[in-house]
Amino acid sequence: MAFVYRGNLPELKQEVAEVTDVVNATYKRILGNQRYAKLELVSQRILTPEAFYDDVDDVERDIGHQVQDSNKMLILSPSELKFRSNGELKNKKIRTSVAFYISEEGFKKTGSAKFTNRPVASYIHEFDHFVSYALQRTPLYIANLILQESLEPEKKSDLTGYINAMMEAGISPSQIKENMVTLQVLKTYTDIHEKANRILDKMVLAEIGITVPLHWRHQEKSYGILPTPTGAMMFPTGGDPFRGSSDQEAFESYLDWENRARFTASMPKIQRVIDSVRNIRISRVPLVELLRE
Numbered sequence: 560m561a562f563v564y565r566g567n568l569p570e571l572k573q574e575v576a577e578v579t580d581v582v583n584a585t586y587k588r589i590l591g592n593q594r595y596a597k598l599e600l601v602s603q604r605i606l607t608p609e610a611f612y613d614d615v616d617d618v619e620r621d622i623g624h625q626v627q628d629s630n631k632m633l634i635l636s637p638s639e640l641k642f643r644s645n646g647e648l649k650n651k652k653i654r655t656s657v658a659f660y661i662s663e664e665g666f667k668k669t670g671s672a673k674f675t676n677r678p679v680a681s682y683i684h685e686f687d688h689f690v691s692y693a694l695q696r697t698p699l700y701i702a703n704l705i706l707q708e709s710l711e712p713e714k715k716s717d718l719t720g721y722i723n724a725m726m727e728a729g730i731s732p733s734q735i736k737e738n739m740v741t742l743q744v745l746k747t748y749t750d751i752h753e754k755a756n757r758i759l760d761k762m763v764l765a766e767i768g769i770t771v772p773l774h775w776r777h778q779e780k781s782y783g784i785l786p787t788p789t790g791a792m793m794f795p796t797g798g799d800p801f802r803g804s805s806d807q808e809a810f811e812s813y814l815d816w817e818n819r820a821r822f823t824a825s826m827p828k829i830q831r832v833i834d835s836v837r838n839i840r841i842s843r844v845p846l847v848e849l850l851r852e
């Protein structure tokens with residue numbers, strides 16, 4: 560079975576047991592036999608009981624991550640990212656693992672709690688993130704982390720604050736432009752990441768009697784214009800990046816984001832970052848193994 564919960568919350572255990580057959584059959588239908596088999600393999604190998612937390616202090620003690628008290632799947636990697644000055648990533652391989660923080664309190668703070676009182680919906684949302692982590696060649700989430708890390712200087716505030724900080728630090732206009740284009744790509748990818756996941760939620764939860772409202776679905780994409788020192792730039796603010804596609808097609812294209820959500824950046828450095836992200840090898844190991852390093 561691919562869909563499992565190995566944590567300790569009695570109520571969630573019970574709920575998962577009740578829906579597990581339907582949820583697994585739904586994943587199999589959506590993903591097809593081959594991808595389902597791969598998901599099952601990754602799930603059985605790395606989702607050991609140690610990967611499940613229901614106490615934020617335990618997460619901090621073991622992983623050193625401060626989590627907000629909202630259910631979450633964490634993707635972890637001890638590999639420090641290193642870039643050449645031309646933007647190329649030096650790392651050829653990154654070791655990763657996942658941990659779930661799932662609690663009763665955490666459920667109340669999730670987006671899922673806005674449309675259902677069944678905690679299993681929130682667990683399935685996090686598990687859907689696990690599905691793409693397991694199946695995407697480079698998980699888009701990790702690609703986003705790499706893009707974020709490639710920013711020089713580091714971004715510590717909102718966009719406007721970041722521009723001001725760069726200007727105060729005397730960063731050259733071309734460097735500012737490079738960072739802003741990187742952020743544009745990042746923002747687009749982040750939007751795709753969360754919305755594709757909600758589309759998968761919708762397909763899976765429909766099978767267990769939960770309707771996921773997606774107000775943005777099939778809406779035209781909207782953009783905000785941000786003035787920057789090197790000219791105005793557009794950033795996505797809403798709408799549907801999968802407009803015109805069925806739910807199934809939308810999720811398919813998300814799984815294959817490296818080929819479908821292709822950017823050809825006009826700036827060689829950013830193109831090199833994106834290409835390294837595409838070519839990097841990701842290994843997926845159990846949390847205990849990762850923490851032992």
Ligand SMILES: [Zn+2]
Nearest residue numbers: 684688753756
């Ligand atoms: Zn999410």
